[in-house]
Structure formats: structure tokens, C-alpha cells
Amino acid sequence: MVLSVREDGGMLHYDIMDGKNKRFTVVHNVNDHEAKCSCKMFEMVGLLCRHIFVVFRDLERIPLKYVVNRWTKDASLKATFEIDGVIYDQNGPKDEKKMLLNKVWSDIHCCMDMAGSNMEQLTAFSQVIDEQKQLLLSGKEKLSPQHSRRTVIESYCGSTEISEINILPPKHAKNKGSGKRIKSSKELAMEKQEGRKCNFCGVRGDHHDTRTCQLNPKNKDKQKGKKKA
Numbered sequence: 001m002v003l004s005v006r007e008d009g010g011m012l013h014y015d016i017m018d019g020k021n022k023r024f025t026v027v028h029n030v031n032d033h034e035a036k037c038s039c040k041m042f043e044m045v046g047l048l049c050r051h052i053f054v055v056f057r058d059l060e061r062i063p064l065k066y067v068v069n070r071w072t073k074d075a076s077l078k079a080t081f082e083i084d085g086v087i088y089d090q091n092g093p094k095d096e097k098k099m100l101l102n103k104v105w106s107d108i109h110c111c112m113d114m115a116g117s118n119m120e121q122l123t124a125f126s127q128v129i130d131e132q133k134q135l136l137l138s139g140k141e142k143l144s145p146q147h148s149r150r151t152v153i154e155s156y157c158g159s160t161e162i163s164e165i166n167i168l169p170p171k172h173a174k175n176k177g178s179g180k181r182i183k184s185s186k187e188l189a190m191e192k193q194e195g196r197k198c199n200f201c202g203v204r205g206d207h208h209d210t211r212t213c214q215l216n217p218k219n220k221d222k223q224k225g226k227k228k229a
Contacts, residue, residue: 016051033063
């Protein structure tokens with residue numbers, strides 16, 4: 001719901017209330033078709049909020065500057081190719097030339113799929129492609145084979161060769177069970193001590209305990225019984 005609209009320096013300021021009775025302000029530049037909302041959803045997520053949609057409801061289409069590439073189906077079509085040791089990146093900005101190249105390649109693959117296994121249609125399509133190829137090669141006689149091949153690859157990938165690659169190998173991850181077990185502080189303290197301690201005589205490092213201590217009278221009675229037996 002639009003509560004009020006005021007103009008200030010060529011900008012329209014909209015006071016909007018949503019369903020939770022919270023107020024937001026949208027600043028709309030009519031000439032440049034730009035809008036900024038106080039909720040900052042587009043800046044954080046990349047999607048227009050409902051408040052800006054209220055302001056843009058009179059427009060025929062949303063301005064392209066607010067259509068982020070990562071939310072479109074073209075985002076998954078971009079890739080990086082490595083051909084003959086040369087890396088081509090498709091993640092660059094879009095332009096009309098690249099869009100036309102993508103359309104041409106899409107039309108070629110579409111024709112190949114429709115022709116299928118029909119030899120007559122494949123032969124006719126091959127002749128058309130060969131005629132266009134000879135027409136293009138006639139104007140590129142001065143180019144070397146390597147340069148012409150690179151040009152074809154760049155036109156297919158829609159990008160140029162990357163001059164510098166700053167990709168480092170991933171760090172080695174230690175999974176569960178790999179390497180040595182991490183000992184607790186209690187275990188480390190026990191290892192530093194000189195053997196076990198007898199709780200009866202208090203001697204440490206003699207490799208005996210209460211059950212085997214010679215000073216324990218119960219152990220003496222057991223030894224006498226064994227001798228009598």
C-alpha cells in the first residue's frame with residue numbers, strides 16, 4: 001500500500017507499508033528508471049523487493065539493470081574451455097556479437113538434430129555450410145591457418161584467450177580417521193608421568209598397583225594360602 005508520494009529534486013519518494021505494517025521508502029528516478037528501497041533487498045540478494053515492484057507496476061517491462069545474470073537461465077550456459085592448452089572464458093559481459101554467435105550455433109545444432117539420419121537433408125545442409133565456408137575463406141586468404149583456427153575457437157566459445165590464470169590447487173583436507181589420533185590433555189599428562197602410581201604405598205614407576213603391592217596385608221595372606229596349598 002502506497003501511503004504517500006512526494007517529489008524532491010526530480011526524484012519521487014514513495015512511502016510504502018507492507019502486510020506487517022512496516023514502512024519502507026522507495027526513491028524512484030523516473031528519467032533513468034532507477035529505484036532504491038530502504039530494505040536493501042536488491043543490494044543484498046540481487047532480486048527486486050515487493051516495494052519496488054509497486055513503483056514499477058506502470059512500466060511495460062522491468063529495466064535490464066535489475067535482471068541479474070545469476071538468476072537467468074543463461075547463467076548455467078557459461079563455461080570455461082581449454083582447447084590445445086588455450087583457456088577461453090565465457091563469464092565475461094554479454095554483448096550483441098556474443099548473443100548473435102550463440103544464436104547461430106544454436107540454429108546449426110537445431111538443423112543437425114532435425115536432419116537426423118536423413119542423408120538427403122544432411123547432404124543439402126552440408127552443401128549450404130560448405131558454400132558459406134568457401135565464401136568466408138575467400139576473404140581471409142591472407143590469414144595463417146593457426147590464426148584462423150584460433151578465430152574459429154574464439155567465436156565458438158564467445159570469448160578470447162585468458163592471459164593470466166590465478167588459480168591455486170586446493171588445500172589438502174584431513175578426513176576423519178586419517179593421520180594420528182589427537183590425544184587429550186589428560187592422556188598427554190599421564191604419558192609425562194613416570195609410570196603408574198600405587199594407591200596403597202604411593203610408589204610410582206614400580207609397575208605395580210594395590211592388588212599386587214607387597215606391602216598390602218591382603219596380598220600377604222593370599223601368598224601364604226598359596227604356599228600352604
